[in-house]
Amino acid sequence: MSKLLDLLAQQHAIAEQQNAIAEQIKTLQSNEEEAKVMKFVEELEALRNKYGYKVPDFVDVVHSLHGVKTAAKTPKSVSVKTTKTKAPKFKVMINGVETILQSKKAGAVGKTIEALGFTTYADYLADLMKKNKVADFDALIKKLGGVPVTA
Numbered sequence: 001m002s003k004l005l006d007l008l009a010q011q012h013a014i015a016e017q018q019n020a021i022a023e024q025i026k027t028l029q030s031n032e033e034e035a036k037v038m039k040f041v042e043e044l045e046a047l048r049n050k051y052g053y054k055v056p057d058f059v060d061v062v063h064s065l066h067g068v069k070t071a072a073k074t075p076k077s078v079s080v081k082t083t084k085t086k087a088p089k090f091k092v093m094i095n096g097v098e099t100i101l102q103s104k105k106a107g108a109v110g111k112t113i114e115a116l117g118f119t120t121y122a123d124y125l126a127d128l129m130k131k132n133k134v135a136d137f138d139a140l141i142k143k144l145g146g147v148p149v150t151a
Contacts, residue, residue: 088148088149089148089149090141090148091148091149092144092145092147093144093145094128094144100149101140125140
């Protein structure tokens with residue numbers, strides 16, 4: 001018995017929702033702009049039914065008619081420019097000479113580094129870490145008391 005009452009209550013609620021929707025439609029139809037839109041939708045629906053299109057196929061036809069490009073039909077390669085973050089630089093004192101170090105391995109080989117007999121920045125950095133008995137760049141900067149360089 002309670003299932004029957006539940007179903008009757010649901011039916012009553014649905015009827016009230018349908019009445020509310022019908023009222024909203026009447027209100028919108030009284031608005032000139034909304035009435036134009038509704039007429040257009042009705043015409044589109046009539047065309048769809050006339051030619052027997054399913055909704056997705058009909059939408060494709062309408063899009064192609066108006067030249068709307070969809071992502072699925074016109075794939076384009078879009079490149080996003082990303083700015084590379086520069087390796088932070090640190091000012092340190094090595095053998096009484098102020099030097100700027102950076103964490104990346106491919107730094108510029110300056111005259112100071114060449115004078116010490118190194119041909120690559122990576123070799124110079126590796127030698128500094130070995131001499132200072134540290135495992136990585138951050139430990140080297142900490143041990144040498146590096147100060148971050150801005151700009």
